[in-house]
Amino acid sequence: MSMKQATRPGGRSLRVQQAVHAAVRALIEEIGRDALTVPQIAQRAGVTPSTIYRRWGDLMTLVSDVAQRNLRTECPIEPTGHVASDLAAWADIYQEEMDSTPGREMMRDVLRGWDGTRAACGLLDAVRSTVEAILTTADPPVSLSADSVIDAIFAPILMRLVFADAPLPQGLGREAAFRVVATAQASA
Amino acid sequence: MSMKQATRPGGRSLRVQQAVHAAVRALIEEIGRDALTVPQIAQRAGVTPSTIYRRWGDLMTLVSDVAQRNLRTECPIEPTGHVASDLAAWADIYQEEMDSTPGREMMRDVLRGWDGTRAACGLLDAVRSTVEAILTTADPPVSLSADSVIDAIFAPILMRLVFADAPLPQGLGREAAFRVVATAQASA
DNA sequence: TCCTTAATGCAAATATATTGCTTTTGCGCG
DNA sequence: CGCGCAAAAGCAATATATTTGCATTAAGGA
Numbered sequence: 001m002s003m004k005q006a007t008r009p010g011g012r013s014l015r016v017q018q019a020v021h022a023a024v025r026a027l028i029e030e031i032g033r034d035a036l037t038v039p040q041i042a043q044r045a046g047v048t049p050s051t052i053y054r055r056w057g058d059l060m061t062l063v064s065d066v067a068q069r070n071l072r073t074e075c076p077i078e079p080t081g082h083v084a085s086d087l088a089a090w091a092d093i094y095q096e097e098m099d100s101t102p103g104r105e106m107m108r109d110v111l112r113g114w115d116g117t118r119a120a121c122g123l124l125d126a127v128r129s130t131v132e133a134i135l136t137t138a139d140p141p142v143s144l145s146a147d148s149v150i151d152a153i154f155a156p157i158l159m160r161l162v163f164a165d166a167p168l169p170q171g172l173g174r175e176a177a178f179r180v181v182a183t184a185q186a187s188a
Numbered sequence: 189m190s191m192k193q194a195t196r197p198g199g200r201s202l203r204v205q206q207a208v209h210a211a212v213r214a215l216i217e218e219i220g221r222d223a224l225t226v227p228q229i230a231q232r233a234g235v236t237p238s239t240i241y242r243r244w245g246d247l248m249t250l251v252s253d254v255a256q257r258n259l260r261t262e263c264p265i266e267p268t269g270h271v272a273s274d275l276a277a278w279a280d281i282y283q284e285e286m287d288s289t290p291g292r293e294m295m296r297d298v299l300r301g302w303d304g305t306r307a308a309c310g311l312l313d314a315v316r317s318t319v320e321a322i323l324t325t326a327d328p329p330v331s332l333s334a335d336s337v338i339d340a341i342f343a344p345i346l347m348r349l350v351f352a353d354a355p356l357p358q359g360l361g362r363e364a365a366f367r368v369v370a371t372a373q374a375s376a
Numbered sequence: 377t378c379c380t381t382a383a384t385g386c387a388a389a390t391a392t393a394t395t396g397c398t399t400t401t402g403c404g405c406g
Numbered sequence: 407c408g409c410g411c412a413a414a415a416g417c418a419a420t421a422t423a424t425t426t427g428c429a430t431t432a433a434g435g436a
Contacts, residue, residue, distance in 0.1 A: 120350050
């Protein structure tokens, strides 16, 4: 869930926002999420608690907001044109990253701020653009939509991350990647 | 996330737990989740706030605990032996139920209580037992594991529910059901 | 029935969240 | 460039929520 953006994106408002975000990150490092309180963040950031309450509403929303900025958005691999191994390599990286302690903590923090209606975060958009980059580089081309790739590879990872007991099976994403590409090529 | 079960499952402890859960449900109806407070729940349930804090820890955990009891656990359909249409019918029902306002609210409340490590709720276990019921009734038998069915049909539904903007595409689960069964039969 | 102890009640102490009002300060406009 | 408006932040009083120590109640076993 993304918070209402401040109407003033520069100057003091920006400095406050950065100081608060930095304070949240620092305090999570030092004392952990569970001990985190708004007054403490305010003190560390050099602002008054009411500023935080007025801008973010509550601790949950603030922490969720910070966690979303930790989402990877850049494409992590260089497409080689070989779709199956590109997707498999990326799926492996992605699965390991998400199934790690920091990955799971980030996911937890993001989901705490989910409002139940809109997308919880921009994760799928970032994934989709990387998938599209891999698919358009494909040589020879494959007839696969980004959505079907996401459903086949990333949906099981994300679903199990949240709804199954940890850790994820080794190679879950990798094998799904080979499978979805093989199926597409077989039906071509 | 399931809470630590009271060591005394009967008598007064049980009555308190039921009264508190009932109070949460009633107050959510009357004033909505966002206005909910622990002292208010305590008053309605006829207990003191400290009882709630000691048993549940905080409001988020309590609401999550209540939401988990709304999870459907009974098998919603009668398997006919025709796997594809059984799975498709169920997927349709499931998708519509989850993508509804109460379904999304339940999911949101459950996820707020997720600790990031164990399964957020027993949802997948319930799903798996229904899938297994359908698969074992299959006539003729199909070579499909419950996990692959869940990955193909339910993972996309659950992933999109949380990480994509609402609503889900019509027939998402239904089509996935036909597809996964067709693929299994083709490779047999 | 009695004993043990988990669970609750109660109330004081502490911490957190809200709010009205004031002050600061971005930012548009002449 | 500096004026003025309004958004954002500060401050402090208030309201509300959470924690905690100790007393009391009542499950559940012997």
